[in-house]
Amino acid sequence: MQDSTFKPGRRQLLLGAAGTLAGTLAGMLPAASALAADSDYPSRPITFICPWPAGGTADVTMRVLMQLAGRELGQSIVVDNRAGASGMIGTKALANARPDGYTIGQIPLSVTRFSQLGVVQMDPLKDLTYLARASGQTFGMVVRSDARFKTLADLVAYARANPGKVNYATAGVAGQTHVGMEEFALNAGIKLNHIPYKGGAPALSDLLGGQVDLLADSSSWAPYVEQGKLRLLATWGAQRLPRFGSTPTLKELGYHVVMDAPNGIGAPRGLDPKIALKLREALRRAILSTEFKAACEKIDAIVMYQDADEYRKFVADNYEHEKKLIERLNLKQMLG
Incomplete structure (x- = not known):
């Protein structure tokens, strides 16, 4: 935006009232143009x-x-x-x-x-x-429907007895799901093995194929949970999801992790x-x-x-x- 403030110099002061008025009107023109530009926005895509x-x-x-x-x-x-x-x-x-x-x-x-x-x-x-x-x-933790973990408590108990043996997949290092899982593991007092992928789709594919034990991801897993191919252990929001109302949140289960990105x-x-x-x-x-x-x-x-x-x-x-x-x-x- 252009500067619309009128700053009369020495020469304008010597020109008298008529010159001053002319200069003032000239100084007002940029302001009027700027206002017109604002009112026209947006004028293109x-x-x-x-x-x-x-x-x-x-x-x-x-x-x-x-x-x-x-x-x-x-x-x-x-x-x-x-x-x-x-x-x-x-x-x-x-x-x-x-x-x-x-x-x-x-x-x-x-x-x-x-x-x-x-x-x-x-x-x-x-x-x-x-x-x-x-x-x-919406983020959640899912396992295959034939996994030994029926609840999150089962997962935590197994991980405590077998440190580093549970492999979990995410869409990448230091992303929301990776950080959320590590924060959960810290709160639960367990050690998990992170397998980073280049995106949620290949991570989901490997979970379905049995290459990893658990997936932490956004709701790409939802249709597979409804089809009975995956089991949702917990969601990460402040409240339960209406669509999966029987699944508790991490917060409900006593883990102080709330993450909805x-x-x-x-x-x-x-x-x-x-x-x-x-x-x-x-x-x-x-x-x-x-x-x-x-x-x-x-x-x-x-x-x-x-x-x-x-x-x-x-x-x-x-x-x-x-x-x-x-x-x-x-x-x-x-x-x-």
Whole structure:
């Protein structure tokens, strides 16, 4: 935005009242132009950077959300998938984009961990503009239906008697599910053997094939649980899932682990506050719509709306939590 403040110099002061009036009117023109630009936003399509592969659970819900937000703004929002490095490639691309309101994106909460581990070179508290928190994923621990573990208590008892013999799969080192499992193991006083994969799909495939004992992942396992091929031992949210109401949460079972990976929407730092406000209002209406709620329910996700200030505070609090968790779990050593 241009500077609209009129600063008369010595020459203008000598020109008299007529000159002063002319200069003042001239000085007002940039402000009028800037206001016109704000009122025209958005005047062209907006790009939304999704840091996950197309077709995944996060991608599906974000596409629905962007359709709804685009409808509110009167412009299309084009999804650009920038997957890789546990979501950090897309997050870094968002931070490096022009702060003109035409590039926004999903911010994985794990950026508060990966930035401190050096996986991504950025400061999530300084390099991003937070617009709104949207929804959270559902995580759970599953075994095959023919496994010896009928309950989580069975798993813990076996792991205590056989340290390091239970293999569990996740979508990668230092991701949400890996950290959640290690935090659970620490609380339970057991040692498990982590088998990292490059994504949730191959990890699920190997569980079904018998190559690993247990899988910690988002709700990719849900249809297999309903088909009777997998058994859900526990979920990780603050409350039980309506779809799997008979399965307890880790918190219920006495393990102080609550993890739902809340994701939100942001932009690069330096975004004009007036443009940010338009985006925030459009996102608020889209997130709280019945259409978005229905999209989330299809993958057992939870609507977790927060506006910009509350969302940024949530991220800052999580940053401090991750700092302590990195030390407790020795995550830097795990990354090598």
